[in-house]
Amino acid sequence: MALQQPIEDWPEEGVTVHVPEQYNHVRVRKVPLPRPAPEDVPDGPDFRLGRLVINFELVDDEKPEIVLREFDPPIELRVRYYESDMERAMARGRPLALAFWDGERWVPFTGEKHDFHLRPNAEPHTGGVGIARIAGWGDPAVGWGD
Secondary structure (H helix, E strand, O other), rough: OEEEOOOOOOOOOOOOEEEOEEEEOEEEEEOOOOOOHHHHHHHOOOOOOEEEEEEEEEEEEOOOOOEEOEEEEEEEEEEEEEEHHHHHHOOOOOOOOEEEOOOEEEEEEOOHHOOOOEEOOOOOOOEEEEEEEEEEOOOOEEEEEE
């Protein structure tokens, strides 16, 4: 199955979205959205925000007023993490986690639901990338924390 080109990488944020050719043949466009203020996305019992990374939505390229929420096959989200993200989580005695804001709380990506995993850089102590496969997406903010 062919991948569309990584659509609109955000190098400053370290975010790439890979979109496989969708079974419904809709071409997908990534649209940046404003990031919420940190006070609008408070910590919860399962996640403490360390760094807010990005907010975006995916739309139909031919009809950009249509926000896409379901993806078959799933999209792949890659988000860079830095050694400082890892150190912050370790100082709190918790593993580094990537999560999205669902409008009420932070929801960590998981291996079971999102095939989420960390891929460290080859050079030790330089960070790496978090990877998640996502079948359903709205427009939630994404952040690193623990």
